[in-house]
Amino acid sequence: MSFKKFALVASVFALAACGGSSESAPAEETAAAPAVETAPAAAPAAVTGTTHEIKMIGDEKGYRFEPANLTVKAGDAVKYVFVSGGPHNVAFEGTTLSADVKKQLDANFSAKMAELSSNMMLNAGESVTVSFAGIPAGKYPFNCTPHLAMNMKGVITVE
Numbered sequence: 024m025s026f027k028k029f030a031l032v033a034s035v036f037a038l039a040a041c042g043g044s045s046e047s048a049p050a051e052e053t054a055a056a057p058a059v060e061t062a063p064a065a066a067p068a069a070v071t072g073t074t075h076e077i078k079m080i081g082d083e084k085g086y087r088f089e090p091a092n093l094t095v096k097a098g099d100a101v102k103y104v105f106v107s108g109g110p111h112n113v114a115f116e117g118t119t120l121s122a123d124v125k126k127q128l129d130a131n132f133s134a135k136m137a138e139l140s141s142n143m144m145l146n147a148g149e150s151v152t153v154s155f156a157g158i159p160a161g162k163y164p165f166n167c168t169p170h171l172a173m174n175m176k177g178v179i180t181v182e
């Protein structure tokens with residue numbers, strides 16, 4: 024039995040043993056929480072280069088990022104700007120990234136709703152900026168979650 028499972032079972036027993044005193048339950052959950060997050064969160068890396076712009080568009084031609092493919096230098100940032108046809112967001116694919124890179128890229132979002140996933144934008148003019156400072160050379164595929172099935176995707180290449 025894994026420790027996690029044991030801890031869960033143990034706390035269920037503890038709850039039962041309390042005989043319905045609901046006050047002890049939240050305290051135990053709070054105490055157990057830090058054990059899950061062992062690694063410290065990465066600090067956002069400051070942009071030292073150029074901030075590029077990618078438009079998020081939905082119109083009669085379809086849903087797309089413009090440009091969809093962009094090459095940036097280490098230290099640059101990309102500002103994704105809502106132009107039309109939302110809602111749009113920017114979500115990077117984390118499956119091919121190492122844990123360290125994933126953590127840094129996640130920390131480099133100006134606004135997020137989930138890991139590697141920006142806030143949802145609803146109105147023209149809204150934007151999210153993703154810094155590529157502290158991110159190693161490589162290809163970083165991203166997409167718009169609501170329009171993934173409509174092929175609203177792109178790739179940032181860091182030189």
Ligand SMILES: [Cu+2]
Pocket residue numbers: 079081086109110111112167168169170175
């Ligand atoms: Cu979209």
